[in-house]
Amino acid sequence: MMILSLKNIVYTYKKNNMTVLDGTTIGFSSGKVYGILGKSGAGKTTLLALLAGLDKVNSGGIFFKNQNLENIDRDNYRRHEIGTVFQQYNVLSNETALTALKLCASSSVTQGNDYFYDALKKVGIDEKVANQKIKKISVSNQQRVYLAKAIVNDPEIVLIDEPAESLSELSLDMVMEYIRIYAKNENKCIIISSQSKAIAGYVDELWGLNGGKLSFIKDNVEQDKL
Template sequence: MAILSLQNISFSYDKTPVLKDISYDFEKGKLYCIVGKSGAGKTTLLSLLSGLTTPSSGTILYDDKDVAKIDKYTFRSKYIGVVFQSYNLITKYTALENVILAMDVAGYKTDNKKQKALELLKSVGLDEDETDRRILKLSGGQQQRVAIARALSYDPDIILADEPTGNLDRETQSEIMAIFRSLAKQGKCVILVSHSPDVAAMCDECYKLTKLTKKS
């Protein structure tokens, strides 16, 4: 059964159609990739999936519930974990603090948040001495790992990642993709948005977006 389902989704930006009549299903335990050229609406689709914006028409279902009827803050903070292209971490916080903050915002209950955050950061490949560093003192790859750890911290069913390997070297790309594959195997629904054929090749399923022209 699909944990997330797009039903006839259309989206226009200033009367310009960006997405039209999209219907995708995403299931738990699978790694999905949404590919498309620049301007095809990949980031718009990610914004719709992450609850940052609402479709012009159509319905998004989360666990068979209309996302429009779920509080958008609750949806974003509890049900879905987003890894943004530019990571969007709080730069004045340390890696550990960023992860704990996400748990606080989600109202996630655990005996020891710090311990859980440290374990998560370790699982995504961040060294222990790097967890207390401020974000700006970390490399792009390390920031990417912190962003993934943050997205996982409150145990959401769905992980969304926008161009997760776009700024990384090939070796780090492989490591990050390995993390996503591992998460899918753990039962998460992982949706990647990328224009890279390599990333698409490593996913279970791919959806291709094409740029809408005036004729369509």
């Protein structure tokens, strides 16, 4: 099912009047993992920020379940429908991993501690580490918390910006296995931006962003069937 689509979107940076997305069109489906490849400055992070409802396009439209983001409650969309791992984190480092995860949870997630312990366990955080302050645990464990935070609200879409940087202390195998299982088992849409072709073997569809345009590179559907 098509869950998110971009139709002829244009985005221009106000500071330097540089257009990084120019008539970009693409559709994203549930249950699939997408990779967006591009050089530094190509507009990949900007694209994810637009998909997350953090900024608005100059023209064209972004549609979530056929509703234009311009016409829906964007705060609600960001809170319930989108999970993100960006290079700039917004996590309460003075709190324990468990508390931080609970504070990130939306009001619709009315689960007890077991739910959050389980979410942390899935990314390799045990109960002992879960009860330590985030600033006191290793960088790799901090990044595991960021990954758990991205899906704590059971979002329809997860956006991961440059995993080689945002999740630099974790193995790509671990990260991709985790999100692929999440995408397939829960029928979610995962979109990953990267400068590295290392993600190519893990995604269902690989796209390239260059000169403001998205172009299809390949899919791994046949490979999955083998």
